[in-house]
Amino acid sequence: MTVPSIERIDCFQVRWPMPEPLANSISVFRERAALIVSVTAGGKTGWGETWAQPLAAETIITGSIGPAILGADASAPRAIWDSMIRLLGRDRSGITHMAISALDMAIWDVAARIEDMSLARRLGGAVQSSLPTYASGPFLKTGSDPYADMVPEIEGYLARGFNAVKLRLGADFRSDLKVLEQIRMRFGDDLPVMVDFNQGLTRLDAGRILGELPAFGILFAEEPLQPDDTEGYAELGTRSATPIAAGESLAGVRRFKDLIAANALAVVQPDVALCGGVTEYMRIAALGEAHGLPVVPHVWSTSVIHATSLQLAALAPKGRGYGFPMPTFEIDPTPNALMELGGKVAVNSDGTIDVPDKPGTGLDLDAERLSPFTKSRSFVDRQ
Ligand SMILES: [Mg+2]
Structure with a gap:
């Protein structure tokens, strides 16, 4: 049997300046930046990414783990993951896992493409062919009123087919309550609403606002601390x-x-591009399932994480219970050119998204398509 060994690893630092900044309770985003990684093996190319510390991740990939896994059997991603974590064994921090995530995603993608099957099939087969979604917005604003225009923005999401939203809160206690009142007044009690505090609260403030949320029927409250x-x-x-x-x-x-x-958790939200890649996501998903907790991928940044996460979310069984179905898939509804690398993301009229059954993640990508956003490139190969 011929082993599809890893021939080459490419790193693309991509950036896209945003037309309008987006804010949450602790950050303002003026550009989108990510490290996109490709792994070539067996005549195919697979894609991965990480986004929180892209430059640091690139340094680890090109300087350490990338050269070490050249020549490794790309059809055995778990074995490669094990060798990467051993190599970085003195450090289990976030940045280590970001670098591993990008490579591991690309290796799983190329492994599936080599076998001409979707990533979900490569992992045992999708349980669901389409998934309920939510629009991950509105965000806070940078102007004098951080809560401006949330109601019309939600109207826009609903017009695009979304039927659930997750707004960013946490800038001001009274304004949090006021905007939730406005949303319930305008859209009624049936709109599934989630809220995200983005780590912005003290324990005291988190206790205060969480005490008020039951009146608004919030599906879940994310990252209060x-x-x-x-x-x-x-x-x-x-x-x-x-x-x-x-x-x-x-x-x-x-x-x-x-x-x-x-x-501590009722909903588990691993980010495949940060948590340790597909390999670690599967372990986290199993842990969540063992505890009867819905596992919902965190999806931000580019089409690469979107496409990979869709394959992973499709592996989870439909949640049993009342109300809005779980797991639900997070979709970035804001203007983001890096989320359109594989074409515009569209939801069906019932608010669901179809799970592609194409080789790998189904994302059609190459260096040319990335070139308008590529600020720098590097690679390691077997030459
Ligand atoms: Mg969040």
């Missing part, structure tokens, strides 16, 4: 009548284990 405040999450998780969601900032399955063991 900083991601490593396990005690704080445990306290909120056992007290809050509104389910708490978190996980996008955690790297490695053991960090998820700690929060889940503390009864």
